[in-house]
Amino acid sequence: MLTFTLKVVGIEKRTPDVVTIFLKQPGLKKIKYKPGQYLTLVVRINNRKYIRPYSFSSAPGIDQHLAVTIKRIPGGVVSNYLYDHVKIDDVMEVMEPMGDFVFDLNEPSPNHIMLWGAGSGITPLMSILKVALNTTGNKKVTLFYCNRNPEHTIFYDELVELEEKYPDRFKIYNFYTRIPEDVYLHYFIEGRIDETKVVDILSVNNDLEESVHYICGPDGLKQTVRNALSILKVVHANIYTEEFEVFIDxxxxxxxxxxxxxxxxxxxxxxxxxxxxxxxxxxxxxxxxxxxxxxxxxxxxxxxxxxxxxxxxxxxxxxxxxxxxxxxxxxxxxxxxxxxxxxxxxx
Ligand SMILES: Cc1cc2nc3c(=O)[nH]c(=O)nc-3n(C[C@H](O)[C@H](O)[C@H](O)COP(=O)(O)OP(=O)(O)OC[C@H]3O[C@@H](n4cnc5c(N)ncnc54)[C@H](O)[C@@H]3O)c2cc1C
Ligand code: FES
CATH class of the missing domain: 3.10.20.30 (Beta-grasp domain)
Structure with missing residues (x-):
């Protein structure tokens, strides 16, 4: 397995518990990756080595630096360490990109890309959507994204900007689970992404046969979206899922x-x-x-x-x-x- 040592060139706090770390590409041999893939960080904490994968939130061919976006997990060793301690000019050991949850520009793909995410599940979807909008010319992208509220929505401003830049090709359905009553919001759907809501929204879509689906979030979200897509007869082969964590009974x-x-x-x-x-x-x-x-x-x-x-x-x-x-x-x-x-x- 190839490893690289990369310099931290930027850090951006996204929400109260999420940070993006920007890494400089090596001078000579650039790290090649596909939208949707992940970078594995090798981190040393108190003389022990920890290895954790993080999906690229940057997009190949579009963003200058590599970026990973990390959410603090309560009690989590590495996510909290990265959030609290990483600073500009640090160096990080990483492994070569991996993963087959990818949007491959070289493969023919349906015209409507539908992305389903919750919380930090947005990271690989962000990379996919930037590439799909910037480089495909005519593909439509719809994002279904569930969060507590706008303050906890990772990439909120970037997503709004992209929706304004591509009004005919990019649409976001924001689902919020905890909106205070006195807050006025332009448009959102209350509660989690559930089967009924998905079927209702997608039933009016006339290009479902021409759609491909990328789901990244907790197990419940995956099951919900899969069930709804199966009711709507979306072919199984056009549904891709990414696991951040396995569900253990x-x-x-x-x-x-x-x-x-x-x-x-x-x-x-x-x-x-x-x-x-x-x-x-x-x-x-x-x-x-x-x-x-x-x-x-x-x-x-x-x-x-x-x-x-x-x-x-x-x-x-x-x-x-x-x-x-x-x-x-x-x-x-x-x-x-x-x-x-x-x-x-x-x-
Ligand atoms: C392919 C892949 C891509 C990933 N991409 C991202 C990403 O882009 N951004 C990101 O923030 N994380 C991502 N993760 C999760 C990340 O790799 C770590 O698992 C996560 O940061 C927790 O590590 P930790 O050392 O802080 O927690 P640990 O110390 O390993 O675990 C502490 C506790 O948290 C639980 N836990 C572990 N992971 C999660 C999780 N994801 N959600 C809820 N509970 C968890 C464990 O079961 C354990 O009980 C990805 C994981 C995979 C497999
Ligand atoms: S660590 Fe990836 S398969 Fe076990």
Whole structure:
């Protein structure tokens, strides 16, 4: 995996709990990325290395600098550290861009791009919409965006500017969940994005057959939009989703116990304790083993290992992604399910 060291050239607070960090492209070999992809930051905090992916909010070919936009997660180690401590002229270690939640200009795509987001889920959508509006000439873009109120709406001003710049091609439906009664707002929809509202809005659309959908937000939003699109007979292949975090049902841990697991990493075997509820990846990282990873949602495959002995249970994802062998496992979504587990790391 290629890594780069980039200089922080700008910092902008977007909302009371969201910050954008602008990074300078390397002088010679520019980092190439597609709208919708993410950049993985490698951050050292109190002598421990943490790795976290953040979708590009910048748009390739349009924005001079690379940008990631980060929302503080209560109790979150890296998001709070980045929000509180990163400053201009710092250097950041990053991995090469990854992800297949992309709007690819080189591929033919339907004429109407519909983007569905909530909160920080706007980041990859922002990159996609800037590219779609700036470079495609005739494609229409509609954004359905749910937030508490305008103050907590990331990119509020930029989005209004884009809507004014492209009045015939770009429309925003703002959904607000907490608007004080004495606040006057021009136009918004009250409450969350729900199935009935989506069906009502889209039923009057006469180009649904020519639409492609990108959804980025919590699991509930994804399910809601998927259900509504299925009622409206939008073809499954035209719906893309991005996960920032996997949804874990606590009941899935009922048959998991704290166990010892043997990890063989770079030829060195180490016995680690994996406590109930902790993934094998996180247990190994906590015990100082330097493993490769990024997404922790079972998509980047960087945490792939070979299950030499024993059984693991997948939690957070239903099945292993295509292309993996039966004895492969993804440490970020694997939990001990037998004694004598032995895993050989691959990257
Ligand atoms: C492909 C991808 C793209 C991403 N892009 C962005 C982005 O553009 N902007 C952004 O702000 N974040 C993004 N994330 C999430 C980001 O990578 C981190 O997971 C997030 O910042 C939390 O990290 P942390 O170290 O602060 O929290 P941790 O210390 O890892 O976790 C603390 C607690 O927060 C929970 N948690 C972790 N992530 C989330 C989350 N996203 N929402 C709610 N609870 C969470 C954990 O379950 C845990 O209980 C993305 C994630 C993925 C997989
Ligand atoms: S860290 Fe990405 S698949 Fe496990």
């Amino acid at each position: 606590a009941q899935q841990f009922d048959d998991i116990e704290t166990r010892q697991v043997k990890i063989i990493n770079s030829g060195v075997a180490q016995q680690i304790e994996v406590t109930k509820g902790t993934s094998i990846l996180n247990a190994a990282l906590d015990q100082g083993i330097d493993l490769s990873y990024s997404c922790q949602t079972g998509t980047c495959l960087l945490c792939k290992g070979k299950l030499v002995n024993g059984k693991v249970k997948l939690i957070g994802i239903d099945k292993l992604p295509e292309g993996l062998n039966a004895d492969d496992c993804l440490l970020c979504c694997s939990y001990p399910y037998s004694t004598d587990i032995e895993i050989l790391t691959i990257y």
